[in-house]
Amino acid sequence: MTTAGRADQPDQPDQPDQPDQPDQADQPDQCSYTLSVNGQEHELRGAWMGESLLYVLRNRLGLPGAKNACEQGECGSCSVLVDGELVCSCLVLAATAGGREIVTVEGLGAGERFTDVQVAFTETGAVQCGFCTPGLIVTVHDLLERNPRPSELEIREAISGNLCRCTGYGRILEAVETVRDARLAAASRAAPVAAGATRQEGAG
Amino acid sequence: MTTVSAVSSTAVAPARVRSASLGTSRKRPDGGPKVKGEFAFSSDLWAEGALWGKVLRSPHPAARITGIDTSRARNLPGVKAVLVADDVPGNPFFGLEMKDQPVFASDVARYMGEAVAAVAADHPEVARKAAELIEVTYEPIDPLVDPERALDPVTPPMHPMGNTVRHISVRHGDAVASGDVVVEGTYEVGMQDQAFMGPESGLAIPDEDGGVDLFISTQWLHVDRDQVADCLALPPDKVRLHLAGVGGAFGAREDVSLQVHICLLALRTGRPVKMVFSREESFLGHVHRHPARMSYRHEADRDGRIVKIEAKILLDGGAYASSSTAVLANAACFAGGPYLVPNAVIDADVVRTNNPPCGAMRGFGAVQVCHAYEAQMDKLAAALGMDPVELRLRNALQPGDELLTGQALTGAAPVAEVIRRCAEAPLPPGGPADEPGSMTLPGGAGRTADPTRVRRGIGFAVGFKNLMYSEGFDDYSTARCRIEHGIVTVFSAAAEVGQGLVTLVEQIAEDVFGTDKIIVAPADTGVGSAGSTSASRQTWMSGGAVDAACRKARDSLLDLAARRHGTVAAVLEVREGRVVSFDGEIDETIEEATGGAAIEETVEFRHAPTFPLDERGQGDAHVSFAFAAHRAVVDVDLDLGLVKVVEVTTAQDVGRVLNPVQVVGQIEGGIAQGVGLAVMEEILVDQGLVRNASFTDYLIPTALDMPLVQIAALVEEPEPGAPFGAKGVGEPPTISSTAAVAAAVRAASGLALTRVPIRPEHIALAAPRQGEAGS
Numbered sequence: 001m002t003t004a005g006r007a008d009q010p011d012q013p014d015q016p017d018q019p020d021q022p023d024q025a026d027q028p029d030q031c032s033y034t035l036s037v038n039g040q041e042h043e044l045r046g047a048w049m050g051e052s053l054l055y056v057l058r059n060r061l062g063l064p065g066a067k068n069a070c071e072q073g074e075c076g077s078c079s080v081l082v083d084g085e086l087v088c089s090c091l092v093l094a095a096t097a098g099g100r101e102i103v104t105v106e107g108l109g110a111g112e113r114f115t116d117v118q119v120a121f122t123e124t125g126a127v128q129c130g131f132c133t134p135g136l137i138v139t140v141h142d143l144l145e146r147n148p149r150p151s152e153l154e155i156r157e158a159i160s161g162n163l164c165r166c167t168g169y170g171r172i173l174e175a176v177e178t179v180r181d182a183r184l185a186a187a188s189r190a191a192p193v194a195a196g197a198t199r200q201e202g203a204g
Numbered sequence: 205m206t207t208v209s210a211v212s213s214t215a216v217a218p219a220r221v222r223s224a225s226l227g228t229s230r231k232r233p234d235g236g237p238k239v240k241g242e243f244a245f246s247s248d249l250w251a252e253g254a255l256w257g258k259v260l261r262s263p264h265p266a267a268r269i270t271g272i273d274t275s276r277a278r279n280l281p282g283v284k285a286v287l288v289a290d291d292v293p294g295n296p297f298f299g300l301e302m303k304d305q306p307v308f309a310s311d312v313a314r315y316m317g318e319a320v321a322a323v324a325a326d327h328p329e330v331a332r333k334a335a336e337l338i339e340v341t342y343e344p345i346d347p348l349v350d351p352e353r354a355l356d357p358v359t360p361p362m363h364p365m366g367n368t369v370r371h372i373s374v375r376h377g378d379a380v381a382s383g384d385v386v387v388e389g390t391y392e393v394g395m396q397d398q399a400f401m402g403p404e405s406g407l408a409i410p411d412e413d414g415g416v417d418l419f420i421s422t423q424w425l426h427v428d429r430d431q432v433a434d435c436l437a438l439p440p441d442k443v444r445l446h447l448a449g450v451g452g453a454f455g456a457r458e459d460v461s462l463q464v465h466i467c468l469l470a471l472r473t474g475r476p477v478k479m480v481f482s483r484e485e486s487f488l489g490h491v492h493r494h495p496a497r498m499s500y501r502h503e504a505d506r507d508g509r510i511v512k513i514e515a516k517i518l519l520d521g522g523a524y525a526s527s528s529t530a531v532l533a534n535a536a537c538f539a540g541g542p543y544l545v546p547n548a549v550i551d552a553d554v555v556r557t558n559n560p561p562c563g564a565m566r567g568f569g570a571v572q573v574c575h576a577y578e579a580q581m582d583k584l585a586a587a588l589g590m591d592p593v594e595l596r597l598r599n600a601l602q603p604g605d606e607l608l609t610g611q612a613l614t615g616a617a618p619v620a621e622v623i624r625r626c627a628e629a630p631l632p633p634g635g636p637a638d639e640p641g642s643m644t645l646p647g648g649a650g651r652t653a654d655p656t657r658v659r660r661g662i663g664f665a666v667g668f669k670n671l672m673y674s675e676g677f678d679d680y681s682t683a684r685c686r687i688e689h690g691i692v693t694v695f696s697a698a699a700e701v702g703q704g705l706v707t708l709v710e711q712i713a714e715d716v717f718g719t720d721k722i723i724v725a726p727a728d729t730g731v732g733s734a735g736s737t738s739a740s741r742q743t744w745m746s747g748g749a750v751d752a753a754c755r756k757a758r759d760s761l762l763d764l765a766a767r768r769h770g771t772v773a774a775v776l777e778v779r780e781g782r783v784v785s786f787d788g789e790i791d792e793t794i795e796e797a798t799g800g801a802a803i804e805e806t807v808e809f810r811h812a813p814t815f816p817l818d819e820r821g822q823g824d825a826h827v828s829f830a831f832a833a834h835r836a837v838v839d840v841d842l843d844l845g846l847v848k849v850v851e852v853t854t855a856q857d858v859g860r861v862l863n864p865v866q867v868v869g870q871i872e873g874g875i876a877q878g879v880g881l882a883v884m885e886e887i888l889v890d891q892g893l894v895r896n897a898s899f900t901d902y903l904i905p906t907a908l909d910m911p912l913v914q915i916a917a918l919v920e921e922p923e924p925g926a927p928f929g930a931k932g933v934g935e936p937p938t939i940s941s942t943a944a945v946a947a948a949v950r951a952a953s954g955l956a957l958t959r960v961p962i963r964p965e966h967i968a969l970a971a972p973r974q975g976e977a978g979s
């Protein structure tokens with residue numbers, strides 16, 4: 001009956017009886033394009049050009065992981081990676097994202113597996129209502145890819161575009177530091193010569 | 205074997221220590237789906253053939269509506285329904301305490317954002333366009349925006365029920381008592397928004413039986429259900445509410461927002477209807493924290509003991525009543541703070557205006573007065589030349605003391621201890637950063653601060669409020685426990701809004717049955733009411749109900765097993781998910797023990813009764829209280845008025861910790877909201893018009909704004925009558941954290957700063973204090 005997103009019918013336009021013709025008098029542009037999301041190609045046909053990537057992910061592709069807390073580029077709940085770059089999917093027109101590699105929270109950690117960041121979030125208490133969580137998970141993966149040893153201040157800066165109203169960020173910071181330290185420890189075990197840096201305290 | 209029984213919390217032994225699971229930081233059961241993006245929030249739901257709903261709102265704070273023409277909207281292809289007030293089949297009004305708010309404004313609009321019409325269409329963009337095509341003819345009228353004017357009896361009423369929603373006088377002790385030292389002040393609190401992340405949203409699915417299923421994010425399924433059914437003219441059992449994933453609440457989901465509209469659209473179109481508010485609509489479409497104006501006079505003796513408090517409290521309730529009467533009761537009852545106040549003269553009012561409606565937000569009336577009485581305590585300390593912490597200790601409430609409502613304080617009240625533990629905690633070493641351009645200076649990434657003009661300040665504050673509903677409200681929670689095929693299932697309609705009740709329910713059931721193979725059924729109206737997820741009440745109320753239902757089902761299970769074995773239940777126990785006898789003769793699974801039968805026990809759990817306030821504001825109106833102290837350290841840029849909150853330290857009265865990580869999460873999150881109110885968060889309302897309904901302009905703390913939180917102590921003094929001895933922990937963190945930050949900014953700047961949020965101009969444009977100019 002109810003499902004999250006539309007995983008059952010990923011490629012169907014919104015309405016069979018009124019296929020995406022929002023306004024006859026002032027017909028908006030429609031277009032067809034292909035989106036590559038989490039390594040899978042999706043054909044979009046006759047979609048209204050004004051739809052954001054966030055809308056298309058959530059309402060046409062059955063991928064509701066990216067959230068819609070503001071749809072104005074202010075909260076980061078809709079964070080996804082487009083060609084490896086962290087973006088607010090609410091600010092990207094879906095039609096302009098054709099031919100790019102899009103990764104959403106659903107694309108992190110294949111199937112049943114959890115990434116180290118996801119595990120740390122559940123273990124430290126970084127999740128309360130969870131509405132900010134998917135965006136933060138994507139952001140934190142991006143941060144630790146770019147900067148494997150961020151200071152506390154650098155972590156705060158990196159996640160400052162992701163609003164959370166429940167946690168006050170304390171457990172989120174702890175989760176990120178846990179993953180950072182675990183990854184650094186694993187790396188130094190793998191390459192003992194390069195060991196030296198373990199935990200960096202907040203700069204500035 | 206289904207029974208419903210009533211249990212009162214007075215029957216519960218305090219602080220039974222018998223837990224394997226309670227007291228541990230068990231992980232949230234919904235954490236996995238949430239980190240993977242698989243958890244279904246109310247905005248993620250979809251049903252085949254669903255339409256999109258959209259509400260048209262009044263752009264005016266006050267206007268007569270002389271015509272509504274929906275024809276152009278109806279003719280837009282893709283539009284399936286356009287509804288206005290005449291389409292409401294049942295009660296045209298709704299409301300939590302008074303049914304004073306129309307489902308759709310028809311003759312007059314009383315606030316900016318009031319619903320006028322609703323549309324269902326096959327695409328959200330079509331719905332939005334259709335709403336724009338509805339032609340409403342407004343005749344704007346002069347809005348009533350000043351609560352003082354609303355209170356004036358000569359002002360014409362802006363609502364048929366009048367401007368004053370409630371007045372409370374508290375007359376306690378000797379009204380003419382006087383002290384040696386007098387301090388006075390007038391204080392203000394701005395309008396704060398709950399700003400939860402998950403916007404209002406829901407999915408309504410019409411049923412062939414003429415009823416409707418509503419999947420909704422809310423704080424109280426049953427109170428929504430009753431209001432929706434009343435407006436739809438349906439019997440309550442035809443309106444079935446199911447809790448959809450809730451993206452935070454903080455009070456803003458106590459009132460009906462889109463519930464009635466979306467159900468009306470679904471019933472009219474015969475199709476599922478989905479609605480998701482934009483952030484702007486969310487700001488306009490839910491109640492806020494009441495702005496307050498408060499004048500205080502404290503009189504004390506030379507030793508610093510409070511002799512008398514006089515206060516006038518005025519709350520702006522906005523256009524409709526919402527929960528204003530209860531918010532006002534809290535403001536009046538807690539107007540003196542957690543101190544012994546032998547004599548009090550308090551007059552409190554909440555009024556209707558053409559400002560946005562105000563209602564519940566975390567702290568619920570206790571936050572506003574705390575800002576005022578704690579500023580007064582600092583003034584008093586200065587007037588007496590006494591240390592502010594010492595002054596608070598001298599006046600701290602103790603068990604057995606009388607509150608200014610005449611109620612004796614009977615429960616745990618470690619007020620002095622939270623004050624002491626918080627004050628004793630170490631301060632952060634050093635002072636403000638001294639290199640220019642440091643990110644940790646006020647202004648942060650803007651790197652605007654001149655370090656020589658940055659001052660550090662320390663502030664201290666203490667607060668308290670009630671747990672659970674008050675003033676004689678029949679406050680209860682229902683829980684059901686079913687044992688069938690060896691599976692234990694717990695049913696409760698209590699709303700999980702992020703706080704972690706789902707974890708606690710598992711912990712409680714697990715401790716009763718000694719197994720973690722417990723299923724917690726989704727919350728819906730198929731079981732009796734659990735009451736609201738507010739007033740810090742669910743751990744006590746639904747935790748208590750779940751505990752009682754599970755224990756009752758366990759007892760029935762043992763009875764059943766005993767009968768089957770021809771023995772008595774007293775020799776049996778449930779251990780690690782098995783039914784065993786003390787002599788080891790019987791050892792079987794729960795499934796074997798039930799012998800194919802199903803056991804179901806339903807319990808209604810009530811807290812000890814409370815009583816209304818009398819005409820002198822006296823009465824045993826509350827069940828229990830929780831206390832917390834906060835100390836804030838701030839750095840203030842005197843030139844630019846920017847504030848960096850460096851650290852907030854707290855000690856909190858928690859009764860007993862049931863899940864340490866979740867308690868810490870409530871404290872840190874609550875302090876974030878308290879810090880926000882102190883220095884950044886306010887809905888700006890100009891002549892009734894909301895000026896900042898977006899996260900671009902309404903700022904909440906980011907990870908860079910949020911200070912380090914130091915929890916100096918979780919004071920565990922078990923609360924008599926509370927299941928497990930635990931007090932609710934969600935609200936105290938927001939109450940005095942705001943006051944502590946404000947006190948710290950006053951200390952750093954030397955300015956009076958009587959209003960929160962403190963804005964940069966309040967500091968930078970204030971007259972320089974003596975000796976400060978040119979320093």
Ligand code: FES
Pocket residue numbers: 067068069070071072073074075076077078079088089090091
């Ligand atoms: S939803 Fe995209 S930034 Fe808020």
Ligand code: FES
Pocket residue numbers: 126127128129130131132133163164165166167401451452702
């Ligand atoms: S956990 Fe609720 S917004 Fe972050």
